[in-house]
Amino acid sequence: MKLEKPVTGGPCWAELGTSALEAAKRFYTELFGWRPETDPRQEAGGYTVARLGDAPVAALAPLHQEAQPVAWNVAFSVEDADAAAEAVTAAGGTLILGPVDVHEAGRFTVVRDxxxxxxxxxxxxxxxxxGLFNAPGSLGWVELLTRVPDRVTDFYTTxxxxxxxxxxxxxxxxxxxxDFGGMLTMGDGFPPEVPSHWLPYFATEDVDAMASVATGADGSVLMEPTSLAGGRRIAVLRDPQGALFGVYAAGHES
Known part of the structure; x- marks a missing residue:
């Protein structure tokens, strides 16, 4: 990812919704060396910020609704959440939640393309x-997997x-x-029950070693380490609760 900090319109955060918060803390700490800090306030509902050094890099949170899937979520920075939500619905998207205030931190909404x-x-x-992009253990790429590429291209550019x-x-x-991310068209190789989704990629020093660590920590490998044109090496992993995420070799952000 060529971005080095959050900018309006770009990815700014990745957040895991999980069915087992303590297990997720252990798993991702073993993988990335994260230092999880859980907000002690009751109203925070167990929201946990993962840090590398002093920099916040991602969040882990319990599921808050019965129908909520275990999954990583990607957030994009906007100047006005209410106006952005209106733009989403006007462009053919769907409002799922909000916009709502999150204490003094900001205002957010959840939508569907x-x-x-x-x-x-x-x-x-x-x-x-x-507070950190592209370094080992931090967010470095976001990828949309979709079955309607033309329709969503119009949506996101709008x-x-x-x-x-x-x-x-x-x-x-x-x-x-x-450039900060990409879009992959889901073809016949994807089971029909797999929905369109955003997938975060985290940087790592060694993709093959990371895949081995994940399996040793009760995770699994969905896509084996693979080298792409231009030298980028990537893999897609699954945590023990079923959330998917990607890893790539740090230093290949372009």
């Missing part, structure tokens, strides 16, 4: 989002003004000349 992929939008106040660098199978998203 026309292909069914859920994501969050964050209006920062005291909290801007991740809502966020993203630039589009297309190819027959993979499209890269950018903002202000900086």
């Amino acid at each position: 026309p292909g069914g992929a859920a994501f969050q939008m964050w209006q920062p106040r005291a909290f801007a989002g991740a 809502v966020f003004g993203w630039s589009v660098n297309p190819s027959p199978r993979y499209t890269q998203w950018g903002i202000g000349g900086a």
Whole structure:
């Protein structure tokens, strides 16, 4: 990812909704060396910020609704959450939650694109989002997997003004000349019950070693470590509760 800090329209945060918070803390600490800090306030509901050094890099949180899936969620920074929610519905998306205030930190909403992929939008106040990108253990790429690429391309360029660098199978998203993510068209290789979704990728020094650590910690490997054109090496992993996430070799953000 060419972004080094949260910017309006770009990814600013990744948040795990999990059915086993304490187990998730142990798993991701073993993988990435995160230092989890759980907000002690009752109204925070167990919300946990993971840090590398002093920098916040992601969040882990219990599920709050029975129908909520165990999954990683990606948030994009916006100047006005209410206006952004209106833009989403006007472009054919769906409002799931909010907009609501989160203490003094900011205001957020959860929405779904026309292909069914859920994501969050964050209006920062005291909290801007991740304090570190692209370093081992931090967010470095976000990827949309969808079955309706043309429809969602129109949607995201309308809502966020993203630039589009297309190819027959993979499209890269950018903002202000900086690419931060991509879009993969879900073909016949994806089971029909797998919904469209956003997938965060975290940087690591060694993708193969990370896959081994994940399996040793009761996770699993969905996509084995693979080298792509240009030298990037990636893998897609599953945590013990079933949440998917990607890892890639740090130093290959472009």
